[in-house]
Amino acid sequence: IKREKVKDLLVTTTFGKEVIVMGWVKTFRNNQFIALNDGSCMANLQVVVDFEQTPDEILKKITTGAALKITGKLVESLGKGQTVEVKASSVEILGESDAEKFPLQPKKHSLEFLREIAHLRFRTNTFNAVFKIRHHLAFAVHQFFHERGFVYLHTPIITASDAEGAGEMFRVTTLDFDKTPRTETGEVNFKEDFFGRSANLTVSGQLEGELGAMALGEIYTFGPTFRAENSNTTRHLAEFWMIEPEVAFADIEDNMNLAEDLLKYVIKHALENCKDELEFLKNRLLEEEKNKPQAERSELNLLEKLHFCLDNNFERLTYTEAIEILKRSKPNQKKQFNYIIDEWGADLQSEHERYLVEKHFKKPVILTNYPADIKSFYMRQNDEEVNGQKTVAAMDILFPGIGEIVGGSQREERLDKLTQRMQDMGIPQDELYWYLDTRRFGSAPHAGFGLGFERLVLFVTGMTNIRDVIPFPRFPKNAEF
Ligand code: ATP
Ligand code: MG
Ligand code: MG
Ligand code: MG
Numbered sequence: 001i002k003r004e005k006v007k008d009l010l011v012t013t014t015f016g017k018e019v020i021v022m023g024w025v026k027t028f029r030n031n032q033f034i035a036l037n038d039g040s041c042m043a044n045l046q047v048v049v050d051f052e053q054t055p056d057e058i059l060k061k062i063t064t065g066a067a068l069k070i071t072g073k074l075v076e077s078l079g080k081g082q083t084v085e086v087k088a089s090s091v092e093i094l095g096e097s098d099a100e101k102f103p104l105q106p107k108k109h110s111l112e113f114l115r116e117i118a119h120l121r122f123r124t125n126t127f128n129a130v131f132k133i134r135h136h137l138a139f140a141v142h143q144f145f146h147e148r149g150f151v152y153l154h155t156p157i158i159t160a161s162d163a164e165g166a167g168e169m170f171r172v173t174t175l176d177f178d179k180t181p182r183t184e185t186g187e188v189n190f191k192e193d194f195f196g197r198s199a200n201l202t203v204s205g206q207l208e209g210e211l212g213a214m215a216l217g218e219i220y221t222f223g224p225t226f227r228a229e230n231s232n233t234t235r236h237l238a239e240f241w242m243i244e245p246e247v248a249f250a251d252i253e254d255n256m257n258l259a260e261d262l263l264k265y266v267i268k269h270a271l272e273n274c275k276d277e278l279e280f281l282k283n284r285l286l287e288e289e290k291n292k293p294q295a296e297r298s299e300l301n302l303l304e305k306l307h308f309c310l311d312n313n314f315e316r317l318t319y320t321e322a323i324e325i326l327k328r329s330k331p332n333q334k335k336q337f338n339y340i341i342d343e344w345g346a347d348l349q350s351e352h353e354r355y356l357v358e359k360h361f362k363k364p365v366i367l368t369n370y371p372a373d374i375k376s377f378y379m380r381q382n383d384e385e386v387n388g389q390k391t392v393a394a395m396d397i398l399f400p401g402i403g404e405i406v407g408g409s410q411r412e413e414r415l416d417k418l419t420q421r422m423q424d425m426g427i428p429q430d431e432l433y434w435y436l437d438t439r440r441f442g443s444a445p446h447a448g449f450g451l452g453f454e455r456l457v458l459f460v461t462g463m464t465n466i467r468d469v470i471p472f473p474r475f476p477k478n479a480e481f
Contacts, residue, residue: 006038007041018072022068023068031051032051034062045085046077047086063098071089104117114127125280130277130463133461134461137266151218151219158172158201159201159202160197169203204450206450207432214444217249218248224239226239229475232476237467237474237475241453243262255395255447255448256316266456278306281302282302314363314364315366317367323344326348344387353396358400363400365398366396370391372392373390381393405451407449408447409448409449410445411445413443418436454470
């Protein structure tokens with residue numbers, strides 16, 4: 001269907017031209033002025049209706065949410081804040097919208113309310129901006145790796161391996177169609193022999209990714225990942241997207257550099273390509289900050305925060321150094337960071353991570369060399385011990401307002417060390433024979449990481465709940481559409 005997009009019309013100056021535009025009504029004022037949005041940008045096109053020439057039957061159907069086809073002339077606008085408008089010669093109602101029932105009224109709705117009508121929140125400027133930025137970030141991720149010669153390797157969604165060993169997997173089963181699909185009590189019969197073994201939705205593409213890296217050299221995977229997280233946090237989803245590069249002949253240092261470069265590259269890309277969207281979200285956040293007490297307002301606005309991240313080197317330190325800092329930290333009166341770690345060996349809670357990033361260093365932080373006991377089996381054991389305890393070449397990147405955004409490591413390439421560790425942790429080696437074969441046949445140092453895509457989108461958009469940066473959030477008790 002031939003039509004002009006609002007985005008293009010708003011910057012043209014070819015007045016007098018006859019155009020067709022289609023979109024949804026945001027507002028209709030004085031039986032005359034339609035604010036029309038077609039999703040191509042956040043701005044609306046003003047359409048001026050000649051109410052004397054337009055039948056009442058049509059006029060009363062121009063309601064908030066309705067879809068219209070407008071034919072008219074592009075003219076210079078005298079209204080403030082816009083240069084063009086369309087003088088309609090005909091208005092066709094494509095889809096009516098009952099204004100009484102349409103939940104999106106021309107006013108600002110809370111994110112909590114919009115989450116309840118997640119199927120319609122796409123129509124708001126906030127979500128238009130968030131999902132455009134999400135798109136640009138995804139595009140930039142692919143561009144970054146492509147420019148560097150990485151191969152996009154599609155790792156499986158259905159797999160038998162459990163990389164993290166955290167027991168947060170969703171099991172994959174089939175309906176048993178040989179029998180009645182439902183038992184007498186109404187329960188569904190499942191059978192698990194489709195794959196001849198139990199299978200689950202992937203929690204990470206890393207182990208399979210390592211197979212690729214140990215042949216192609218540099219690969220990345222970027223796909224959906226599933227974790228049956230029991231927690232209802234603002235940082236966890238049951239279905240999220242993860243970016244996982246894996247690089248042969250690389251060590252932990254290369255890994256940190258790659259992750260920092262990637263994060264800066266995609267943030268820069270968003271700043272350059274999503275100006276209107278970021279400006280809108282920045283102002284939205286500033287509005288919200290006004291409701292907070294002065295002391296809790298952030299020092300930097302969204303754009304300044306993103307630029308700050310580009311202009312500064314991420315702080316790099318070891319887990320042990322971080323523990324020393326946390327031990328010295330004093331709980332503040334607001335009890336925001338009141339849980340002081342006093343034991344080497346404990347895993348950092350998100351409030352520790354945020355203390356380091358937001359209060360202590362005030363910039364992104366890369367922590368390395370974690371205690372082996374709190375990290376996965378595949379991470380490379382360091383030569384030197386701390387307090388007589390083993391550490392591994394792990395790295396976590398912590399971001400302001402987010403906490404952990406990246407988790408990665410140099411991998412254990414020495415077969416004897418790896419199998420010893422698997423034995424200590426009770427991980428069956430026969431099931432992972434294919435993984436161990438990379439160490440049996442031409443093992444080499446290699447490293448990689450996982451970047452949680454939604455956490456990246458959270459950071460760049462300044463949103464605060466991870467359910468607001470993915471179009472169809474999956475979390476406990478929520479998988480309707
Ligand atoms: P966390 O400590 O926040 O639970 P994790 O250490 O369990 O994260 P990893 O296994 O290291 O996570 O996964 C790599 C990255 O994937 C994390 O750094 C994070 O950005 C992201 N991530 C992990 N779990 C989730 C989740 N449930 N929802 C969204 N993103 C996640
Ligand atoms: Mg976790
Ligand atoms: Mg973690
Ligand atoms: Mg992690």
